[in-house]
Amino acid sequence: xKNNRILKEKIIFSFIKMAAFFSxxxxxxxxxxxxxxxxKVISWQFLFQEVQQRDITKGGILQAIIGTIYLGIGTFFxxxxxxxxxxxxxxxxxxxxxxxRVIRVAIRNLAGVPSIVYGLFGLAVFxxxxxxKTSLLSAILTLSSMTLPWIIxxxxxxxxxxxxxxxxxxxxxxxxxxxxxxxxxxxxxxxxMITGSILGLSRALGETAPIILVGATFYCRSLxxxxxxxxxxxxxxxxxxATQHAHPQAHEYALGTAIVLITIIYLMSxxxxxxxxxxxxxxxx
Amino acid sequence: xxxxxxxxENLNLWFANKKILKEINLEIxxxxxxxxxxxxxxxxxxFVRTLNRMNDLIPxxxxxxNVHYKxxxxxxxxxxxxxxxxxxxxxxxxxxxxxxSIFDNIAFGPRLYGEKNKDKLKNIVExxxxxxxxxKEVKNDLAKNALSLSGGQQQRxxxxxxxxxxxxxxxxxxPCSALDPLSTAKIEDLMQNLKDITIVIVTHNMQQAxxxxxxxxxxxxxxxxxxxxxxxxxxxxxxxKTEDYISGKFG
Ligand SMILES: Nc1ncnc2c1ncn2[C@@H]1O[C@H](COP(=O)(O)OP(=O)(O)OP(=O)(O)O)[C@@H](O)[C@H]1O
Ligand SMILES: [Mg+2]
Numbered sequence: 101x102k103n104n105r106i107l108k109e110k111i112i113f114s115f116i117k118m119a120a121f122f123s124x125x126x127x128x129x130x131x132x133x134x135x136x137x138x139x140k141v142i143s144w145q146f147l148f149q150e151v152q153q154r155d156i157t158k159g160g161i162l163q164a165i166i167g168t169i170y171l172g173i174g175t176f177f178x179x180x181x182x183x184x185x186x187x188x189x190x191x192x193x194x195x196x197x198x199x200x201r202v203i204r205v206a207i208r209n210l211a212g213v214p215s216i217v218y219g220l221f222g223l224a225v226f227x228x229x230x231x232x233k234t235s236l237l238s239a240i241l242t243l244s245s246m247t248l249p250w251i252i253x254x255x256x257x258x259x260x261x262x263x264x265x266x267x268x269x270x271x272x273x274x275x276x277x278x279x280x281x282x283x284x285x286x287x288x289x290x291x292x293m294i295t296g297s298i299l300g301l302s303r304a305l306g307e308t309a310p311i312i313l314v315g316a317t318f319y320c321r322s323l324x325x326x327x328x329x330x331x332x333x334x335x336x337x338x339x340x341x342a343t344q345h346a347h348p349q350a351h352e353y354a355l356g357t358a359i360v361l362i363t364i365i366y367l368m369s370x371x372x373x374x375x376x377x378x379x380x381x382x383x384x385x
Numbered sequence: 386x387x388x389x390x391x392x393x394e395n396l397n398l399w400f401a402n403k404k405i406l407k408e409i410n411l412e413i414x415x416x417x418x419x420x421x422x423x424x425x426x427x428x429x430x431x432f433v434r435t436l437n438r439m440n441d442l443i444p445x446x447x448x449x450x451n452v453h454y455k456x457x458x459x460x461x462x463x464x465x466x467x468x469x470x471x472x473x474x475x476x477x478x479x480x481x482x483x484x485x486s487i488f489d490n491i492a493f494g495p496r497l498y499g500e501k502n503k504d505k506l507k508n509i510v511e512x513x514x515x516x517x518x519x520x521k522e523v524k525n526d527l528a529k530n531a532l533s534l535s536g537g538q539q540q541r542x543x544x545x546x547x548x549x550x551x552x553x554x555x556x557x558x559x560p561c562s563a564l565d566p567l568s569t570a571k572i573e574d575l576m577q578n579l580k581d582i583t584i585v586i587v588t589h590n591m592q593q594a595x596x597x598x599x600x601x602x603x604x605x606x607x608x609x610x611x612x613x614x615x616x617x618x619x620x621x622x623x624x625x626k627t628e629d630y631i632s633g634k635f636g
Contacts, residue, residue: 195444265477265479268442269481269483269543270483270493271470272437272477273493273546273547273550274467274468274469274497274550275467279497283493283497284483288484
């Protein structure tokens with residue numbers, strides 16, 4: 101009997117070890133491939149000069165980098181406040197009834213809707229109905245709609261993690277609901293909310309499907325000067341280079357673009373970790 | 386006739402369909418200590434939490450009857466519940482300081498009511514910590530996180546935090562059950578020193594009830610079986626059930 105248990109333990113453990121090893125190897129292979137093949141094209145020119153449509157090796161990818169950054173900033177400032185407020189409203193103000201549970205499940209399911217569907221939604225609502233045309237603004241709003249369910253879900257998790265004793269203590273001292281939320285609940289859950297939001301955002305910025313329908317183009321002569329301009333973005337640039345470009349070196353340039361995109365997303369995750377670390381430290385000072 | 390600060394009239398309380406409190410008529414004398422005793426699950430905590438309307442937080446809770454605080458019905462629409470809770474503070478069973486500095490914990494209440502003046506806040510913090518005998522221990526660590534204090538110190542901090550709101554009544558639900566004997570003795574001393582505050586204390590500890598309280602109410606299965614001066618309840622209980630309980634026959 102005893103031996104049997106130990107054997108079982110060993111089998112399961114080696115299985116888990118293999119699975120972990122396999123995922124690590126896959127990750128290393130992907131990153132390794134991208135970096136080894138794409139590293140040659142990275143240069144100051146590649147990062148800081150505008151795209152030369154005639155010959156991609158003569159210019160850089162500046163418009164795409166800036167486009168993705170604009171997209172990120174715009175989405176951050178729309179989706180994060182909207183998502184966090186929605187989460188607070190859902191979690192703190194609506195009583196836990198059947199209706200509210202249905203709303204919650206619906207939001208969770210929205211998080212699983214394929215990104216191309218958000219693209220179609222953005223096309224119908226922002227581009228056509230609100231007549232914002234295919235533009236940076238339409239794309240920001242589309243990406244915001246897409247990240248909103250992720251942000252709400254992540255924020256609700258952090259709100260739920262606030263111990264009931266803290267709320268109870270504040271209310272028992274005569275705090276109003278809003279005072280309790282402002283002074284106790286939000287400070288306690290903000291690190292988690294911000295981290296969840298940034299991770300959601302970084303995931304969204306790597307998406308091609310939702311933005312091609314609503315404003316991203318393969319080539320713009322210059323940087324967008326207003327939110328109503330069309331724009332370039334890294335994932336779409338990468339996609340075109342990898343699939344539809346005739347230049348013999350297009351593949352290397354696609355991988356170089358991928359390196360830049362991966363780096364931006366990695367930096368965002370790092371920022372999220374730093375923010376969380378900083379806020380935690382402040383909280384426990 | 387001593388003044389009654391809280392009165393309950395035919396108070397009934399349900400959680401969903403379960404009746405927890407049955408026809409409670411009880412009067413709490415101002416500036417005295419009232420102990421609530423009774424076996425586990427008889428509704429002591431629920432009763433105490435009714436007095437500052439903390440049961441409002443439980444959606445399934447339904448109440449009939451009245452509770453008067455200083456002659457005013459606490460359930461009437463005119464009652465401002467935040468104001469009520471400022472006047473009727475609560476100390477919980479498990480010490481629950483906020484994960485903030487010692488200073489911010491004590492200043493929390495006054496700030497809620499709009500006090501912004503730094504010097505005034507400093508005074509309140511010092512005065513409140515002084516009252517619970519913590520000032521000397523922590524005066525150099527006011528910026529330290531309150532969670533770094535010991536359990537006994539945390540509970541005294543929570544009491545100080547409540548005192549800083551200048552309550553007229555403090556509800557204490559087994560405030561010493563998580564504490565060592567020394568910290569317990571300190572809290573009991575404090576209670577006796579708070580001469581101008583009414584205290585309602587729930588306790589499982591008969592000695593504690595006899596040591597600190599002037600009045601005692603005995604609850605059993607949601608009913609108030611007996612109420613009277615503590616010395617009478619413990620020396621010549623009128624009800625057989627009270628006698629059985631305090632002599633340790635059940636509970
Ligand atoms: N939030 C709640 N929802 C439903 N039932 C509850 C709730 N809180 C308490 N009860 C029930 O109410 C009854 C009284 O509980 P209460 O906590 O008031 O007892 P107590 O006398 O304080 O017990 P103890 O000495 O163990 O603290 C119990 O049967 C309990 O199961
Ligand atoms: Mg209890």
